[in-house]
Amino acid sequence: MVELASWLASLPIGQTLRRLNWLGPWPQIVHILANGIILSAVVMIDMRIWGISRSQASIAMARRFQPWIWAGLVVLTVSGLALILYAPRRVLTDVTFQVKMVVMGLAIAATVALLLALRPGKEALPGDPGGHRLASLLGTLTLVLWVGVTLAGRGRWLALMLR
Amino acid sequence: MGALLLAAGHRPRREGETNVLPIKELMGWIESTDLAMLISQSRGWFPALEMIHVTATTFVFGMITIVDLRLIGVLSRGSAVSDLYRDVLPLTWAAFVVAAITGGLLFISQAVAYSANFAFRMKFAVLALIALNMLAFRLFVYPGISKWDCAAAIPLRARLAGAISLVGWIAVVSCARWIAYLMI
Numbered sequence: 055m056v057e058l059a060s061w062l063a064s065l066p067i068g069q070t071l072r073r074l075n076w077l078g079p080w081p082q083i084v085h086i087l088a089n090g091i092i093l094s095a096v097v098m099i100d101m102r103i104w105g106i107s108r109s110q111a112s113i114a115m116a117r118r119f120q121p122w123i124w125a126g127l128v129v130l131t132v133s134g135l136a137l138i139l140y141a142p143r144r145v146l147t148d149v150t151f152q153v154k155m156v157v158m159g160l161a162i163a164a165t166v167a168l169l170l171a172l173r174p175g176k177e178a179l180p181g182d183p184g185g186h187r188l189a190s191l192l193g194t195l196t197l198v199l200w201v202g203v204t205l206a207g208r209g210r211w212l213a214l215m216l217r
Numbered sequence: 218m219g220a221l222l223l224a225a226g227h228r229p230r231r232e233g234e235t236n237v238l239p240i241k242e243l244m245g246w247i248e249s250t251d252l253a254m255l256i257s258q259s260r261g262w263f264p265a266l267e268m269i270h271v272t273a274t275t276f277v278f279g280m281i282t283i284v285d286l287r288l289i290g291v292l293s294r295g296s297a298v299s300d301l302y303r304d305v306l307p308l309t310w311a312a313f314v315v316a317a318i319t320g321g322l323l324f325i326s327q328a329v330a331y332s333a334n335f336a337f338r339m340k341f342a343v344l345a346l347i348a349l350n351m352l353a354f355r356l357f358v359y360p361g362i363s364k365w366d367c368a369a370a371i372p373l374r375a376r377l378a379g380a381i382s383l384v385g386w387i388a389v390v391s392c393a394r395w396i397a398y399l400m401i
Contacts, residue, residue: 083394086278097280215260
């Protein structure tokens with residue numbers, strides 16, 4: 055990881071990014087906004103599964119917010135890479151960052167599983183309580199993991215202070 | 218309001234004059250309360266509160282964006298605005314309360330510095346605009362919603378309310394992130 059950080063730090067793109075001081079907090083702001091879109095899209099799907107929302111069927115809800123999750127993830131990744139290139143050594147060698155990446159990997163896997171469980175033809179019908187339970191479980195797990203990723207995003211400072 | 222606060226904080230006080238806006242003194246007192254001292258002097262409280270504050274705010278932004286995009290006409294025109302509004306509102310308010318409480322606790326720990334921070338003042342000016350926009354929406358736009366709830370054509374004032382809210386919340390998050398860059 056240290057070698058990777060050094061190599062990334064030596065890349066011209068990282069040097070260019072670091073010279074772009076005027077970018078200031080913008081990559082972070084975009085990163086936070088994209089994170090918000092993913093969280094809310096997952097909650098919108100979950101609210102239908104949990105039965106809080108009665109406005110649309112689960113399949114329609116999943117289809118409606120699925121593109122928002124993936125678009126959010128693309129923006130999250132691009133802005134996140136920019137943030138890593140700003141300070142590769144500080145970020146990549148940090149344990150909280152590594153924990154965040156693992157939780158994010160799990161969150162993406164849970165999201166894919168949830169959307170597969172809700173794909174057309176697989177919807178949890180009233181006569182299929184097992185399918186609904188699975189969707190409920192996956193929906194809650196997906197949300198918990200994404201909230202975990204968001205919390206972990208600011209976790210480095212907490213870990214630093216408590217060390 | 219910002220100019221008033223500034224004037225109150227930096228004006229040299231004359232002999233015998235009563236200061237009508239002793240903001241700086243008030244902030245100093247807030248900062249010296251037991252609760253504020255607990256947060257500012259412990260190692261874990263501030264970053265832990267900040268972590269929850271950022272997460273709750275991120276969530277509020279995301280939820281409101283969904284309603285705003287529906288109002289503007291970008292998202293899911295097929296569904297009723299009022300259904301979406303009713304679904305989204307309780308959770309969004311709950312997250313907002315969490316953000317407000319944690320934000321309040323973060324503020325009191327460094328009340329003097331925050332109240333003098335330009336980005337912090339801008340954030341609250343924008344939040345005030347957002348509150349007015351929301352009030353105007355509830356009073357003048359929402360009562361007539363049945364006429365266009367599921368319609369493809371959304372009235373201009375509803376789209377305007379959505380656009381103001383969306384731009385406003387992006388500005389709030391931006392200012393919030395900027396605060397730390399202006400703290401010494």
